[in-house]
Amino acid sequence: MRCTVLGAGSWGTALASLLAGKGYTVTSWDKDHAVLDDIARNHRNERYLPGAPLPATLHANPDAAKALEGAELVVLAVPSHAIRPVIIEAKRHIHAGTPVVCVAKGIELDTLMTMSEVLEDVLPVPLHPYVAVLSGPSFAKEVAKGLPTAVTVAARWERIAKQVQDAFHTKMFRPYTSGDVVGVEIGGCVKNVVAIAAGISDGFGFGANSLAALITRGLAEISRLAVRKGANPLTLSGLAGLGDLVLTCSSDLSRNRTVGRGLAQGKSADEIQRELGQVAEGVRNAKSARDLARRLGVEMPITESVYRVLYENVSPREALTQLMMRETKPEI
Structure with a gap:
């Protein structure tokens, strides 16, 4: 071939x-x-x-x-x-x-x-x-x-x-x-945004509780967007959903997680990517995923918070406070 x-x-x-x-x-x-x-x-x-x-x-x-x-x-x-x-x-x-x-x-x-x-x-x-x-x-x-x-x-x-x-x-x-093409694609795209949030959490030393919460709630909002686009929700529990999300949020090899750690240290996204020497897709996708979610009327608070840090000069700590102090609600 x-x-x-x-x-x-x-x-x-x-x-x-x-x-x-x-x-x-x-x-x-x-x-x-x-x-x-x-x-x-x-x-x-x-x-x-x-x-x-x-x-x-x-x-x-x-x-x-x-x-x-x-x-x-x-x-x-x-x-x-x-x-x-x-x-x-x-x-x-x-x-x-x-x-x-x-x-x-x-x-x-x-x-x-x-x-x-x-x-x-x-x-x-x-x-x-x-x-x-x-x-x-x-x-x-x-x-x-x-x-x-x-x-x-x-x-x-x-x-x-x-x-x-x-x-x-x-x-x-x-x-x-x-x-399920769209389910695989949305899972692969938005997990990079959640990984930036995981990197911020790790950069602040927030520990395993925070990481587990981000992965779980991140998967929930990825699934909401994917399903609104016509995906099978089971796809997001598979390799292209949960599997990719866990890997990208937890490994030191993750460029997007590295971006998050740098943001927690006060660096800019441009500065971090220059140091990486490679593209971290989550930086662009924080904007495109957020815009798509708003167009489709899908609530994605983690993605929204990462967007604000990257594009509205909100400090990572302030974004965290805003995320944690949202109105309480049932999990499902």
């Missing part, structure tokens, strides 16, 4: 390495030519996956048309805000019947579309049934090391979900299939 991975950041590189390790012909593309050169010449990506050797069969090409030539599987692994411009450029080179798998987690700021909705907005109608999303508790560094990982692949056509599942399945990477 010929595969093209658009985006050579940490996650794109880890997935490209996984596919190449299965013996597929894999080509990475990215706008950062230095990263592609490192992959092609040194079989490394020291910018995003330092210390991780890559298969010699993983190729790189800065020309999108050439990178996509003959592709039988296309993986979109650029940040969520770059999905639209990248797929606009790529669509001319994607053949009919080719699965297009989006692994970016986000809601587009201007349109409030999920990533699959953005793809369907850009791609020709015959390609819409071939759109799939891959999400779940999966840090790139651990996947690159070959540590056991389980994720969810969602597509509207069961045949496409199964095809993508088979493409990625290895003895250490286990995808499950789902037909």
Whole structure:
């Protein structure tokens, strides 16, 4: 199988390495030519996956048309805000019947579309049934090391979900299939916002009680938004919901949790992301998820609080007080 991975950041590189390790012909593309050169010449990506050797069969090409030539599987692994411009450029080179798998987690700021909705907005109608999303508790560094990982692949056509599942399945990477595209996407997107709140809590030293409350109440508001968008609520108790939320809220590898810890220390989001050197999707998604929730009339107090800290200069401690002093109510 010929595969093209658009985006050579940490996650794109880890997935490209996984596919190449299965013996597929894999080509990475990215706008950062230095990263592609490192992959092609040194079989490394020291910018995003330092210390991780890559298969010699993983190729790189800065020309999108050439990178996509003959592709039988296309993986979109650029940040969520770059999905639209990248797929606009790529669509001319994607053949009919080719699965297009989006692994970016986000809601587009201007349109409030999920990533699959953005793809369907850009791609020709015959390609819409071939759109799939891959999400779940999966840090790139651990996947690159070959540590056991389980994720969810969602597509509207069961045949496409199964095809993508088979493409990625290895003895250490286990995808499950789902037909609930929107549930998988909302779970993957909004958990990043809750993880920022978890990082703030951790930065203040609030302990395990606070983390457990944030994860539980965060899952409740993620589920409300997803269900309002038409999701199956059971999806949010699975890998792309609770699984991804627990991972992102509790691990030091989480960029979004790191953002929260930095906010608790008085740093700005821009300063923290410069230090990270990578995108923390929760910063943008705090705004887009909050705006989508308001459009749909869904109450999301944790997301609203993170938004206020990031975009309205509310201090993290003040946001916490406002969150805790809301009117009391039944849990369910």
